Amino acid sequence: MNAPAPALPAERDADVLVIGAGPAGLHAAFYAAWRGLNVTVLDARHEPGGQLTALYPDRRVYDVPGLPATPAADVIAALVRQLDGLPVRLRPGTLARTLEPDGDGWRVGTTGADGPRTFRTGAVILAAGLGALLPREARVPGTHPDVRTDVPDPARLAGRRVLIVGGVPQATRAALELAQAGAQVTLTHRRAGFRGSPAELDALSEAGRSGQLTVLAPAVLLNVTPTGAALTVDGQPRDVPADTVLILNGYLPDLNPLQSWPLQWQGEYVPDGPDGRTALPGVFVVGDLAASGQDFKLISVGLAQAAVAANHAAHHVRPELRVRPGHSSEKRLS
The missing domain is CATH 3.50.50.60 (FAD/NAD(P)-binding domain)
Structure with a gap:
């Protein structure tokens, strides 16, 4: 060369x-x-x-x-x-x-x-x-000590409870990467479908079935709270505990x-x-x-x-x- x-x-x-x-x-x-x-x-x-x-x-x-x-x-x-x-x-x-x-x-x-x-x-x-x-600005009512609009190094969130909100490909990849890094991940979106490559979507389905992460969709994020977030899932209220909330709405x-x-x-x-x-x-x-x-x-x-x-x-x-x-x-x- x-x-x-x-x-x-x-x-x-x-x-x-x-x-x-x-x-x-x-x-x-x-x-x-x-x-x-x-x-x-x-x-x-x-x-x-x-x-x-x-x-x-x-x-x-x-x-x-x-x-x-x-x-x-x-x-x-x-x-x-x-x-x-x-x-x-x-x-x-x-x-x-x-x-x-x-x-x-x-x-x-x-x-x-x-x-x-x-x-x-x-x-x-x-x-x-x-x-x-x-990242697009996150406009969510309520207060939480750690709300982010982009994904940090997954290793930094190992062991933490992470709520990911979004259906864009970035949200799918973040859920998989953070779960693999050892975070306790909940992924939610207002629609049932998520975007990503076929391999990523297959991996997401398998991770949900195996309990490696939790998928709540369709769901609506009502507000964040000091300890997590309030959602409605299938019309029913549900509180999701989270140390970190990622609002991923694209760029x-x-x-x-x-x-x-x-x-x-x-x-x-x-x-x-x-x-x-x-x-x-x-x-x-x-x-x-x-x-x-x-x-x-x-x-x-x-x-x-x-x-x-x-x-x-x-x-x-x-x-x-x-x-x-x-x-x-x-x-x-x-």
Whole structure:
């Protein structure tokens, strides 16, 4: 394969920082790392995949080259597997907020579960799609000491009683992951059906039958209480004790953290050249955020943009690397 990535300069956290772990971001990370660069990928969510895993992991995608009629979650899993053995670090739960010059590179300020942090990098590739996918606000009457709208590390809730409210794929996955981690899980939704991949739904049914978790649906959440929540199940009142209540209603995209960056924004798009360059040297844009894609919000378009921008970013950071990477069939990974 290519020579291993050289050691980073002491003042840098990454050669290339990719913002967004959707298909375009993951493919950009692959190409930059395959060229021998150290890459860090930031994403606001706790798992990679962007819209594909957050909004429709169970739907089949038909336009990804070489993966016909593939569930969206499996497309992301394949893109993540392609990073195996490469110098790529995924930093989920990290929201990019600020951008400042740093010599011949950039400083990106972030917030996340571990608090604020600054990443220093030689180049930035923006692959933020429609924006950071942030949890919808929970509007539930009553008070409870631990109500959340996103799923933390499952290990942190081991041994706790957890009530999950929602029918979105995220709720199904959270119920399974938390039960496996040792939480006492109750999953509820106003309708009887839940969303998820066929395998996840089968696992949910089996977990309910075996008593690994409790499913209450259809049910209505009336209010939270200091010790749990009040529901009606089949029209009958029922109190559910819970140490943690997760209200999972999906996500809304938010570009606000990025729109203060001086990128000559055109509405929700960042103007870019044919190589993905923006108005800022060393800052590139790919995918749904790139103005050059116009209304072609297609995975296949984002993948092509990612490959082009990543190779130009590699040359920007290490000028001795040619922009053109050569054919992958002429190289091998070991």
